[in-house]
Amino acid sequence: MTDATLFGIPLVIWGVICAAIAAAYFFIWPRPHPKRAKPRPALTHLVLRYGHTLVWALLATGCFLAAADTDGPGRWIASAAIPVYLAFLVFLVRDKQQEAADLAQQRTASKQASPE
Numbered sequence: 001m002t003d004a005t006l007f008g009i010p011l012v013i014w015g016v017i018c019a020a021i022a023a024a025y026f027f028i029w030p031r032p033h034p035k036r037a038k039p040r041p042a043l044t045h046l047v048l049r050y051g052h053t054l055v056w057a058l059l060a061t062g063c064f065l066a067a068a069d070t071d072g073p074g075r076w077i078a079s080a081a082i083p084v085y086l087a088f089l090v091f092l093v094r095d096k097q098q099e100a101a102d103l104a105q106q107r108t109a110s111k112q113a114s115p116e
Contacts, residue, residue, distance in 0.1 A: 004067050011074075015063030022056035029053075030092060037102045044091050051088035055081045 004011045030048050032040055040048070062078025 006063075011063045011067035015060045015067065018056050018060035018063060022053050022060060025053045025056060026050075030095070032095075033099050033103060035103065035106065036099055037106055038098075040095060044095055047088060047091040048095060051084060051091065055085045055088065058084065 006014055029052065039045075058081040059078050062074045062076075062081070064074070065072050065077060066074030068074075
């Protein structure tokens with residue numbers, strides 16, 4: 001095991017922090033609005049359900065591997081978190097836009113259905 005640190009904090013500590021955050025995001029994730037008319041597509045649900053958890057798990061794994069051996073794959077595994085996070089953000093923004101459009105469509109339909 002090496003004395004690898006980030007901002008003066010050992011990488012093992014960073015790994016534990018990242019693993020704790022991954023565990024938290026496993027239980028706390030973006031759920032659709034309860035009044036949403038259409039369910040999410042399967043791929044969108046999968047990415048939003050597990051994407052953020054995977055990002056933090058990759059960071060934790062990278063920290064642990066880098067702490068064990070500085071010439072190992074730790075940096076590559078931690079770097080893999082970047083495209084996973086970008087994909088998560090793209091799916092999150094697209095889902096929020098679709099959710100807003102669905103809710104606006106419901107409001108428009110309910111206004112047309114109940115004439116005043």
